[in-house]
Amino acid sequence: MSLTSPSTPELVYLQGQPVVQLRAPDGARATVLLQGGQVISWSPAGGSERLYLSERAVFEDGKAVRGGVPVIFPQFEQRGPLPRHGFARTKRWKLLRADTGRDDAIAVLGLTDDEATRSLWPHAFAVELTVAVGGNRLDLELEVEHRGAQGAAPFSFMAALHTYLRVREVEEARLKGLQGVRYQDSTRQGAEAVESSGALAITDEIDRIYFGATRALLLDEPHRALGIEAQQFPDVVVWNPWDRKCAALPDMPPLGFRQMLCVEAALIGEPVVLQPGEQWWGRQSLVAG
């Protein structure tokens, strides 16, 4: 990636789009795109890149970026009348704060309703994403607030941190921690099943929503491991498009599916309802081993 022309101490431009570069004193780093409020790169201290960003990703206002951690809000996929996966991932967020502390570097990005969001979804809201990087961790916290006046209608939402994890070769990886969890299989018209494997191997297209996955997950590769923890995101989506669907995605190289696995912290099965003035938060933490 080549970075050019800083305009403020925190913001630089990557392919014409403003990004925040976080660098903790120990060398851990993350890059966050204001478009979508999207983390697109994370390297733990002394380690290599852990997120997958497609080399064909399109960096344009209003377009979803293929890779990193898209923020899905207020609708997951086509489970409602809004654009696929909601509108947060295609909006330009604001940088509210960026700080470097002793142990980590933090950025807070925000998105609030505007005319365009209200024309799709008639609610006053504020969403904040806090990104903290340091040591072997990346912590992402999403907060949603109902900003409507007293007496305004409540709203309900779904959300996900649609994390694209980078792997050396997806068939070598094993995802652990989902055994016994009920899932819906989107590759089989939403058929339900219970996960029987304690070490899930990815050898074909996978697109599953696991409901009520409470344990921490581990993505094991022969040469490294990654812990995946979530709070207040009860569901987990596991997605890899595999060869045929990947070839049909204009913003993925044909073999890109081999270097990625999406393990998403999600809130899908039971949408949250907020009254005016109420807030919700959820967190996903990635811990490099």
Ligand SMILES: O=P(O)(O)OC[C@H]1O[C@H](O)[C@H](O)[C@@H](O)[C@@H]1O
């Ligand atoms: O192509 P996108 O709109 O970014 O969606 C990418 C993927 O997101 C989720 O993981 C869904 O479960 C998949 O069905 C979908 O294909």
